[in-house]
Amino acid sequence: MVELPRYVHAKRRRGGLELSFQKFRGTANAWPRVKLPGNPLSQEFVRKVSLCARLEANKKGEDWSWQFVDIMDRRHDLPAPQPDPEAFWKAVERADAVGLELSAGVRKTFSALIAEFKASAAYQLNIDENGNSRPGLADSTRDQYERNLDDIEEAWGSDPVADLTPVDVQKAIDAFRDTPSAGRVFRSVLSRLCSWGIPRGYGTSNPVEHTETSENAGTYDPWTPAAFEHFFQHARIGLHLPVYSGLFTGQRLSDVIDMRRPREGVTEMPLIAQKTGELVPVQIHSEYRAIIQAQNSDHVMLHLREDGEPWTYYGFKTAWQREMNRPEFEIFRKNRWVFHGTRKNAVNNLLEVGCSEARVAAIVNMSPAMVHHYSKKVSQFRLARAAMEQFEEGWAKLRPSVLGTVKIVGKE
Structure with missing residues (x-):
């Protein structure tokens, strides 16, 4: 042999x-x-x-x-060699080809660009001089990038980046017409990738800039009171506190999961936002503090599973998705009530009680432009209520000139 x-x-x-x-x-x-x-x-x-x-x-x-x-x-990254060895070897061959292209410095394909981008500081974890990790992309963002980069490579992997046209991109975006939020993310990832490749010789312009996307793409509705009642009645207990944290602090899920239990008597929980890398002074509302204290735990991390172990970001996402797929939460799927919607609840609540847009931006770590976007609808409702109150007060004088002597139905 x-x-x-x-x-x-x-x-x-x-x-x-x-x-x-x-x-x-x-x-x-x-x-x-x-x-x-x-x-x-x-x-x-x-x-x-x-x-x-x-x-x-x-x-x-x-x-x-x-x-x-x-x-x-x-x-x-490769898929497992079992149970689909054909897919495994296809991924290996593609990865080897990308390396050879990079070595030769020739075709500048999407596969080569994606490989360079994933190996860059813009994508990978960065370690500062104190040994602390700072992500180029937050966990939640990297998760989205992984899925969309796979789609981009599947569609255009062997094509030179410079050959991509706005027409090609728009066709891809239009394919997401039934899932506009997914289309928005796809467009954003592709745009970031193309822009990153320009100074590295992959192209001279970003074709994504000349495309459009749905106006409603990526919008999430704030939860209604009925949504909160339904959730706390039917959801597993280990998911409750993170939802309260989203509502009272307005932070993104990746930052909520990383929260540490506040010490007794402190008024805020400082954290480093994964997406921006900035220090966020998370303020502790009195009712939120009572909810935290009711948990009766001394673990250093704030959000725990039912077994007392802290949630990881991906563990929580998996548990959340499993919960949302249950029949009891069909109403959540129908009304687009997702965890990120609690962030909009937090912004709306702060605006409703009269906080300025600058104060809201500071509390929830959101850009002033996005807060202003949210405030338009809140201001509309606030103005409508004020208008009705004023209408009620002036109706007695106005009524004769509108209805004359017409009687109210059911009254003499």
Whole structure:
């Protein structure tokens, strides 16, 4: 039998020879097997074995993550080799091709651009001089970028970035007509990617700037009183406090999950906003403090699961989505009541009680322009109520000139 390369193992099956690549076989650190072609003399086998030398596999809990290190020493995330080895090898070949393109410095494709962007400080975690991590993108934003970058690579991966036209982009955006918020995010990610590539030689202009998107894209409705009542009646208890935190502080989910339990007597919970990297002086409302104290916990983190362990961002998102998919929350899906809507509740509440737009922006860490956008509707309702109060007060004098001597129905 032909001598097999290192880490390649053979098993005889009824259908022939089964070959696989597996590091550290027979140890506690053994990798999952990577399926190889059955003919060890074929060119395909030789190529795939050479590519296996650039694989990396890491275990976290019960799950494995896979990466391919290309010729430029850039890492590309891969799907698991099982149960779909074809998709796995397709991703490996694509990652290898991107590395070769970058090495040659030629075609400047979307695949190459995405690889460079993911390896940059704009995308990856940054570590400051004190050893503290500062993300180029917040966890929640990176999650959105991952999904949309995959879609962009699937659509235009082998195409030069400079060849993309506004017509191409608009067609892609229009495909999101039934999910306008997803279309808004897709457009934003593509625009950021194209802009990032301009000074790096991938193009001379951003075609996304010449496209349009739905006016209502990305809008979320604030929760109604009935929504809050329904949620606290039907949702699992571990999700309750984060919703209260969203309502009383107006922070994004990624920042809510990172909140630490405030010490007794303090009036604020300082945190570093993931999206902006800025220090936010989160103020503690008296009723919010009472809700926190009712939790009766001394854990350093504020938001805990039912088992007393702190939520992670992705763990909370998974639990939230599972909860929202239950039949009891069909009304939430129908009315677009999502966690981010509590942020709009917080802004509206502050505006309703007369806070200035500058004060609201400081409390909820939102741009003044966005607060002004929210304030238009709140001001409309406030003016409408004031107008009705004034109408009621002046109606007695105005009525004769409008209705004359007409009697009120049911009265003499």
